[in-house]
Amino acid sequence: MTSEEIIEKVKAGLADAIQDTALPQGDAVIFVAPDSWHAVAEFLKNDADLKFDYFSDVRGVDYLLEEREPRFETVYQLYSIDHQHSIRVRVGIDEDNPSVPTVSDLWKGALYPEQELFDMFGINVEGHPTMERLIMPKDWEGFPLRKDYPLTTEAVTFSYNRDFKSDLVKSKPPTR
Template sequence: MTRDPVDILTQQLGATVLEQTRFRDELTLVLSTEGLLAALQAARAAGFSLLTDLTAVDRYPVTPRFEVVYHLTAPDARSRIRLKARIEETDAAVPSATLVWAGANWLEREVFDLYGIRFDGHPDLKRILMPDDWEGYPLRKDFPLTEEPVQFFGHTPKVPSEIIPKSPPKK
């Protein structure tokens, strides 16, 4: 009887996990930037052989501002886990996972391109989706979205994102 890789990993990481949440049956572990690389290596050894996704979230104006999110999958044991590290806006950098999964290469370039988060130890960190001479990081919350107004007859034109206004967040 093989053990669930989630149990192996949570046991191994133990106290290095800063926060542990479960929402809709999905387990999220928040780690420190220092402990991140070791945790990813431990996850791969525990059976999470597939780096499904690597992305970031801009939580502006909350600090620390950015979250780097790793979605890991164990195809044999059929389980998933989400690992996170929170970083400040100034000197936003996390260790690169390219040595653990080669596939992290492009995913990290994408996060760098759209959020401006650096990955220390990445072999070739440059823009991937945006043009090389682009200024700014488009997925940051303070990067403006350019939109063309929609013409409604008898009304002042609105840009698409203002047609239905944003309701206030909960909490």
């Protein structure tokens, strides 16, 4: 199906749940609220004409600098192996208590990228079996890919070797 046909089909099947649709550069994009996302996902996967059986990816986006409401967005990319078409689903998420339902019960492939959402953006994925740090260390504080998390460098803790040739070196090792 072409992107226009996909959007028509989704609109016909789920009139209430779809907030908006768009066709940027010819891609099919639909906007969904977090509450209705799981129902939409089930429809997209099980409908015979759409049949989005392949979970391609999910990304978090932080729109803090654009002062947009809602602040966060999770963007799902789905693909249909049989019909060879794809769709992008954008789910807007509020800043206070950000959470979105899991779809890892429909596509097992969603397990890891959804865990990364929590790790990098602090978005709580409801119903996900392991809501804990994935890439960052277990005791890490903060969510690195949020826009209010600064890009900093970490002080490197080298130990100094004593310079025997001259005792003029008075500097001390840097403290963290």
